[in-house]
Amino acid sequence: MNELIPDLNKDLLERGHEIYLRHLSVDCVIFGFHENELKVLLLKWKDDGPWCLPGGFVLKEDSLEQSATRILKQRTGLDNIFLQQFHVFSDPGREKKKELFRYASKGGWMMERFVSIGFYALVEFSKVSPQADSFSEDCRWWDVDSVPKMVFDHNEIFQRALQELRMSLNDHPIGYELLPSKFTMPELQKLYETILGKSLDRRNFQKKMLALGILERLKERKMGGAHKAPYLYKFNKAKYDKALKTGLRGGF
Amino acid sequence: MNELIPDLNKDLLERGHEIYLRHLSVDCVIFGFHENELKVLLLKWKDDGPWCLPGGFVLKEDSLEQSATRILKQRTGLDNIFLQQFHVFSDPGREKKKELFRYASKGGWMMERFVSIGFYALVEFSKVSPQADSFSEDCRWWDVDSVPKMVFDHNEIFQRALQELRMSLNDHPIGYELLPSKFTMPELQKLYETILGKSLDRRNFQKKMLALGILERLKERKMGGAHKAPYLYKFNKAKYDKALKTGLRGGF
DNA sequence: TTTTCAATGTGTATTTGTTACACATACATA
DNA sequence: TATGTATGTGTAACAAATACACATTGAAAA
Numbered sequence A, B: 001m002n003e004l005i006p007d008l009n010k011d012l013l014e015r016g017h018e019i020y021l022r023h024l025s026v027d028c029v030i031f032g033f034h035e036n037e038l039k040v041l042l043l044k045w046k047d048d049g050p051w052c053l054p055g056g057f058v059l060k061e062d063s064l065e066q067s068a069t070r071i072l073k074q075r076t077g078l079d080n081i082f083l084q085q086f087h088v089f090s091d092p093g094r095e096k097k098k099e100l101f102r103y104a105s106k107g108g109w110m111m112e113r114f115v116s117i118g119f120y121a122l123v124e125f126s127k128v129s130p131q132a133d134s135f136s137e138d139c140r141w142w143d144v145d146s147v148p149k150m151v152f153d154h155n156e157i158f159q160r161a162l163q164e165l166r167m168s169l170n171d172h173p174i175g176y177e178l179l180p181s182k183f184t185m186p187e188l189q190k191l192y193e194t195i196l197g198k199s200l201d202r203r204n205f206q207k208k209m210l211a212l213g214i215l216e217r218l219k220e221r222k223m224g225g226a227h228k229a230p231y232l233y234k235f236n237k238a239k240y241d242k243a244l245k246t247g248l249r250g251g252f
Numbered sequence C: 001t002t003t004t005c006a007a008t009g010t011g012t013a014t015t016t017g018t019t020a021c022a023c024a025t026a027c028a029t030a
Numbered sequence D: 001t002a003t004g005t006a007t008g009t010g011t012a013a014c015a016a017a018t019a020c021a022c023a024t025t026g027a028a029a030a
Helices: A010-018 A064-076 A154-168 A185-196 A202-212 A237-246 B010-018 B064-076 B154-168 B185-196 B202-212 B237-246
Strands: A020-034 A037-045 A055-059 A082-089 A115-122 A136-143 A215-221 A231-235 B020-034 B037-045 B055-059 B082-089 B115-122 B136-143 B215-221 B231-235
Touching: A010 A020, A020 A064, A020 A154, A020 B020, A037 A064, A037 A185, A055 A064, A064 A082, A064 A115, A082 A154, A082 B082, A115 A154, A154 A185, A185 A202, A185 A231, A202 A215, A231 A237, B010 B020, B020 B064, B020 B154, B037 B064, B037 B185, B055 B064, B064 B082, B064 B115, B082 B154, B115 B154, B154 B185, B185 B202, B185 B231, B202 B215, B231 B237
Parallel strands: A020 A115, B020 B115
Antiparallel strands: A020 A037, A020 A055, A037 A136, A082 A115, A215 A231, B020 B037, B020 B055, B037 B136, B082 B115, B215 B231
């Protein structure tokens, strides 16, 4: 439980409007990469409730980004997470069967309509310790290819996040937030293949990545594997950040 | 005045929360193209108030897209406008000097904090008849290179919209909404050059555009110019729409 | 009527980037 | 010590982007 932000309880569910902006929620699609699989962190509501995206509300004095950061801190224990606003979900009928949510009373603020801002986050899998809140009985990683049916429009939000992530891959570098600081070229390639959902040519991938000029090869090699030891690489953070801002591909 | 949606008046400004979602607004960056210049449609508040982006609020039963569509209909008279959600502006301090807005009383809902969803719209200049509302004394097109200082963070919203438009140009076709149905290749090129803010090679531009396979050359030529008459083209709408959805550039 | 001018239509060589593919190397295991 | 498999590297074929030149046309000027 975070001592600064009171965790939600039944009372707060009804009086949330005293500290949160009405009608606004934030849903986070938290991506991680582990054992060559792209993962997403999901919560499960108590009493055998449905799975859902980690989400929360917007404090009256916070921006959306601050709110998302707070929510991510609660679920992952991490600060300084890569965050990207990607879409606002505002279909008036998006919250189907909300009345079944047993923690909200009929007239409470939570039963009002919510417009939700979708963020996706990229985190280093090994640094995350999934944390459930007082409404959740479980919080764990799912493979992106087999996420369960979720509440409301959360499957749609997740799919949209994945689509945005894929598209951004063509113009922006990725990996710094998802991989450990030292990694091998095959690991980086697996990350790309996993996000894109298709396999790439090993040699051409290496050429392309190196041509971006954001990688530095270390003198070490990764030992312990059953085969030839691959080189370790790290990102040149300055060049990586510049590529994040300016984009990679020229176009017109 | 729209008969379905009551125009705002002083009373409604204070009781807006009865029909609108609190804390939520929509701001629209409406782009048009005229005489080889990219234009944006701005409003000016009455009594020599500041310039601002056309905006409005979200009816309790509407999605953001429906709200933006309604606002655009009011300002331009047009239906079926190309609309693109691009960013949410939620800095708690974004509405500087809001207390100077003389139409809102101190305790009224409008003086509460607003989070604004930015949309950009592309419209055919010649079809638009700019319409002020009861709060505005002027509504007109500005060249994107010389927009005036606007209220709150509206200059930032505008710049962000322009940036998003530029970036989308690399992956998505543009022109259908901004040009008349028949246009010449030089006109299309001018549109690209204006949005990108740089000049392009005439011959290579033509090759690239034709290679996209979304254009059809007509047998007519555009007569009346002082020089050789250029061919007229039109978009193949089906292929254009497909390219809008799937994107143009392969990437990985 | 003829000439001139400026913008349009079209083609080609060069450079750059992408794709496809093959062989040598090295580490752990057997 | 031999083996298998993943890694490191190079090159030819192909496609795309760029740079650049000359012929054509219509209006306007001479």
